[in-house]
Amino acid sequence: MERKAFLRTLGAGAAFALTFPCVQGCSKDNEGGLPIPTGVDFTIDLTSSEGAQLQNNGDFILKNEVVVVKNLQGNFIAASQICSHQQTDQVRFIDDDGGIFYCSTHGSRFSQNGTPLNTITNNPLKIFNTELNGDILRVFE
Structure with missing residues (x-):
């Protein structure tokens, strides 16, 4: 092999060796990280200081690794704070x-029912049930 061809091969190989681990690392779902919440069942009193943070459409709070939202239509929804x-x-x-729902770590985007909206992941975001009884919002599985 000529020196020039060898150096070209080495250059491409070195680029591959540096790029492959990053691409591979960002493409794997469900490896390591924090556990997706399970056994979720809690309430929020909407008249409390915590609940007052859900007064306006688009507001959200983080509680017990769950994102609790008053969506833009005024409905309460809840999803895992831990990205899938x-x-x-x-x-x-x-x-x-x-x-x-948006994860700033790698840019994953999810619909309000948890469906992935881009190709970052194929895994849906876990969505929890919500139930409003007077001023008490229950979030549960």
Whole structure:
């Protein structure tokens, strides 16, 4: 092999060796990270200081690793704060596209029913039940 061809091969190989671990690391779902919450069952008194943070459409709070939201239509929804991609606790509610869940770690986007909206992950975001009884909001599985 000529020196020039060898160096070209080495350059491409080195680039592959540096790029492959990053691409591979960002493509794996459900490896390591924080556990997705299970056994969720708690209440929020909407007249309390905690509940007052859910007064306006688009408001959300974080409680027990759950994002509790008063969506843009005024309905209460709740989702795992732990992303289904690589289990970081960065899921929040944002008002893009009518209101979505967004993880700032790698850019995962989810509909309000947990369906992935981009190709970052194929795994849905865990969604919890909500039930409003007077001023008490229950979040549960």
